[in-house]
Amino acid sequence: MVAGGxxxxxxxxxxxxxxxxxxxxxxxxxxxLTEQIIPRDNYPGATDAGVIYYIDRQLSSVFHxxxxxxxxxxxxxxxxxxxxxxxxxxxxxxxxxIKMMEEMEAGNLxxxxxxxxxxxxxFNLVMKxxxxxxxxxxxxxxxxxxxxxxxxxxxxxxxIGQNRYNT
Amino acid sequence: MKNKRVNAVVIGAGAxxxxxxxxxxxxxxxxxxxxxxxWPVYDEHPTDELISQRTEVLDSPFGPDHIKNPRVVVEADGxxxxxxxISGGYSNNAACVGSGTVSYGAMAWRxxxxxxxxxxxxxxxxxxxxxxxxxxxxNLEPCYxxxxxxxxxxxxxxxxxxxxxxxxxxxxxxxxxxxxxELIYNAAKRLGLHPFPIPMLRNSVxxxxxxxxxxxxxCCGFACPVDAKNGTHNTVIPTxxxxxxCEVRTQCMIAEIVVDDKGQAAGVNYFDxxxxxxxxxxxxxxxxxxxxxxxxxxLNSKSKLFPRGAGNNYDWVGRNLQGHAYTGAFGLFDYDxxxxxxxxxxxxxxxxxxxxxxxxxxxxxxxxxNRLPYLYSNIRPPGSARWGIDHKKFQYEMYRRTSQVVxxxxxxxxxxxxxxVDENVKDYWGLPVARLSGSRHPLDYENCKFLSAKAEKIxxxxxxYHTWQSVGGxxxxxxxxxxxxxRMGNDKKTSVVNRFGxxxxxxxxFIADGSLMVNNGGFNPALTIMAxxxxxxxYIATNFSSTKFRAG
Numbered sequence: 001m002v003a004g005g006x007x008x009x010x011x012x013x014x015x016x017x018x019x020x021x022x023x024x025x026x027x028x029x030x031x032x033l034t035e036q037i038i039p040r041d042n043y044p045g046a047t048d049a050g051v052i053y054y055i056d057r058q059l060s061s062v063f064h065x066x067x068x069x070x071x072x073x074x075x076x077x078x079x080x081x082x083x084x085x086x087x088x089x090x091x092x093x094x095x096x097x098i099k100m101m102e103e104m105e106a107g108n109l110x111x112x113x114x115x116x117x118x119x120x121x122x123f124n125l126v127m128k129x130x131x132x133x134x135x136x137x138x139x140x141x142x143x144x145x146x147x148x149x150x151x152x153x154x155x156x157x158x159x160i161g162q163n164r165y166n167t
Numbered sequence: 168m169k170n171k172r173v174n175a176v177v178i179g180a181g182a183x184x185x186x187x188x189x190x191x192x193x194x195x196x197x198x199x200x201x202x203x204x205x206w207p208v209y210d211e212h213p214t215d216e217l218i219s220q221r222t223e224v225l226d227s228p229f230g231p232d233h234i235k236n237p238r239v240v241v242e243a244d245g246x247x248x249x250x251x252x253i254s255g256g257y258s259n260n261a262a263c264v265g266s267g268t269v270s271y272g273a274m275a276w277r278x279x280x281x282x283x284x285x286x287x288x289x290x291x292x293x294x295x296x297x298x299x300x301x302x303x304x305x306n307l308e309p310c311y312x313x314x315x316x317x318x319x320x321x322x323x324x325x326x327x328x329x330x331x332x333x334x335x336x337x338x339x340x341x342x343x344x345x346x347x348x349e350l351i352y353n354a355a356k357r358l359g360l361h362p363f364p365i366p367m368l369r370n371s372v373x374x375x376x377x378x379x380x381x382x383x384x385x386c387c388g389f390a391c392p393v394d395a396k397n398g399t400h401n402t403v404i405p406t407x408x409x410x411x412x413c414e415v416r417t418q419c420m421i422a423e424i425v426v427d428d429k430g431q432a433a434g435v436n437y438f439d440x441x442x443x444x445x446x447x448x449x450x451x452x453x454x455x456x457x458x459x460x461x462x463x464x465x466l467n468s469k470s471k472l473f474p475r476g477a478g479n480n481y482d483w484v485g486r487n488l489q490g491h492a493y494t495g496a497f498g499l500f501d502y503d504x505x506x507x508x509x510x511x512x513x514x515x516x517x518x519x520x521x522x523x524x525x526x527x528x529x530x531x532x533x534x535x536x537n538r539l540p541y542l543y544s545n546i547r548p549p550g551s552a553r554w555g556i557d558h559k560k561f562q563y564e565m566y567r568r569t570s571q572v573v574x575x576x577x578x579x580x581x582x583x584x585x586x587x588v589d590e591n592v593k594d595y596w597g598l599p600v601a602r603l604s605g606s607r608h609p610l611d612y613e614n615c616k617f618l619s620a621k622a623e624k625i626x627x628x629x630x631x632y633h634t635w636q637s638v639g640g641x642x643x644x645x646x647x648x649x650x651x652x653x654r655m656g657n658d659k660k661t662s663v664v665n666r667f668g669x670x671x672x673x674x675x676x677f678i679a680d681g682s683l684m685v686n687n688g689g690f691n692p693a694l695t696i697m698a699x700x701x702x703x704x705x706y707i708a709t710n711f712s713s714t715k716f717r718a719g
Contacts, residue, residue, distance in 0.1 A: 037554040043563065062225050062253070098555065105553070127554050132224055135540035135562075136217040140225060152540055152566050154384075154507070 020060035032090035037130045043151040054133030054142030073122030076112040173197040176449040181266030182696040183680035184455030185399025190704025192413035204230040204262035207269045214385040216539040220270040221388030227252040230262035235595035241604035258645030260457040268398025272387035273368040275320040276690035280304040281521045289527040295579040300685045301666035310698035319397040322366025329517040339371045347504045348513035354629035362516045370395045386510035387536035426470035432676040451675040458649035458682045462586040463601040478670040485586035489687045490646035492639035494615035495573030496623035498631025503567040511537035520689045528577030530689030535571035572622040577689040579608035615640035653682035668703035679703040
C-alpha cells in the first residue's frame, strides 16, 4: 500500500516537463552548449553531470535577473544557426557547434545582438554557470554523484574527523 | 518595552567590536553588543564552494542577506551600479557573530614598525593622503601580544628576520610546511630570501579548551568543523558573556547613532529581528562595523551639531577607503605539489614589505590557500582555452600541479577613494546604503608589478616549467581587508578620531575596527584590528569613571 501510494507523489506527475524556467526546447539548446563547454572524454561531461538542472534551478531562484539574458540569448543564437545552417544549434554537428561558439565568444555574431544584450556576454554567462554547476556542490543541481570531484581525485564525502561527516 | 540604559553599546561583533565588548565587560561595565547577523553555524554551509566566502556565487554563508543589503558602486565612467554580496564588487565582510574571523584564512600578522610611520620613512607621496599614525608600533605591541594569547596564535616570529621586536613569543608553535610550502621555502632560500612559517590564528596544538587543527581542506572561506580556528566568536565574546555584563543582541540593524544637541552620543536607534524599532540608551557608543558599514552609519547619523553625519564636520568620514590589491604569480609543475590539506598557505616572506629601491612600502608574499575546483576553473595561463576539451584537460591534469605565490600590496591612501551614502538607494530597513567610489592610487599598480615579478622569480627557482604573473592594483579599493575610513589623527581637520579611537568633538563616541587604520600595511589586517580593539577598549575601561563619558 505504501509503495503504491508513492507512485502518485506530486513530483512524478509531470515527467514531460522536468524544468522550472526553461522550456524543453530551450533546455535542449543549453544542454548542447554546455556539453561543448565541458565535453565528455574519459570522464563525464556537462550533460552527464546534470549541468542543465543547476542552471534551470538557479535561473528560477537566485539568478532570476539572468532570465531575460537566457531567453534572448537562446533565441538570437538559434536565429543565427537557422540563417547560417538552417538548423537548431542542438542539431548541428559538434565541430559546427564549436565554430558557432568560437564566433559568439569572439563577438563575431554581434549582428544578432538584442537591445541591452549581446551573444558574447551571453556565452560568457553560460560558461560561468556551467563551471559552477560542474565543479560546485551537487546539492545545487549539477555535479551529479560528484563526477567532477571523482575526476579531480578529490575525496568525497569529505571526512573531517571528530565523528562528523558531511552528507 | 523600553531598553534599560547601559554603560556601553558596541555595534558589530567582529574582530574589533568583540574585543572591545570583552574588555569593557570584564572591567565591570554593562555592555550590549549588537550584531546584524546571527551566530555562525558550521552545519549550515559545511563544505559548499558556491556558498563560501571564497566565491559567494549563490549566497554568503555568513551574511548579510543579499536581497536586503544592496550597495552602490560608482564605475570609473561615473555610472552607478547596484551591487549585492553575490553580484561581485560588493566588498563584503561577513555579517555574523565573529564576522570575518569565523571564515578567514587566519593569518596573524603584526604590522612592521615602518607601517606606522610611512610618511617619515618615505616622505610625501603625490596624490596620496599618506600620513604617520598618531600611535607607534611600540604603543600597540602589548595589544598585539594580548590578541595573540587571548585569541590564540601559532607562529614563531624568531624565524622571521623582518619581524618587529616583541616582548614574548607567540603562544603556540608554528605549523609545518606542506609540500608546496617546502618547495617555495627552499627556492626562496636559494635566492637569498628569508621565508618562514605563516603565523596563524589557528591552533597548532590544543589551546583554550579547543582542539588542534585537523588540516581540513575547506578552511579559508569556511567555518571550522572542530573549532580550531580562532575568532572573536569562540574566544572573547563568550568570555564577555560569561561575566554577566554583556548581552549579545543578534539580528539587529542599527539605524543611527543618536547625537544630542550638546554633541554627545545618547544611544542608538535600531531594528530588531522582527523589524520593530527601538532606542538603546548608553553612556558610550562604540562603532565596529567594518570600514564600509562604520562610515555609512556615521554618515547616516545626522544631528544639529553634525549635520553631515557624526564626526564628519570636516568631510573625512568615509575617505581613504583602502583594501589590498592582491598580486603575484602562478607556476605549473611536472608533478603533484598540492596535497589539498587545509588551509594550504604555509610559507611566507617579508623581504619585500619595505625598503625596496624606489618604492613606497611593498607587501608580503605567501603560497596561496587551497583553491576548490570552481575557483581553479578560472586559473589558466594567458592564451589558454577558456572552455572545451583543452580547458577540461587542464583542470584534471594541473589541479594539483599549480602553485601560486601571492601577497597583499600596501595601498597608498587616496582621498577620493571613499564611502558615501546614496540617498536614492535604500536597504530593507529604509536606510540609505553605502556607495563606493574613486579608485586606487596609480602607485599601487606599479608596486604590484614589482611584487608579482618577485613572486614569479621564486616560482621559476622552485622548478615551475611555466610561469605567469597576475598583477592587481587598479580600480576601486575595498574588499574584505577594508580599512581607513575613520582615520586616527591628532588634527580634527584631517582625521576622524584621536589616537584612542575617540571621535573628535564627540567624547563618548568611539570607533574600533579597520576604519581607524591610517594605512593598511602589506599584511592581512585581522591581528592589527584585534590589537586596535584592545587599545581602544583599554582606554575606555581605564577612563570610564571620568565624567566626560556620561551623557546628559
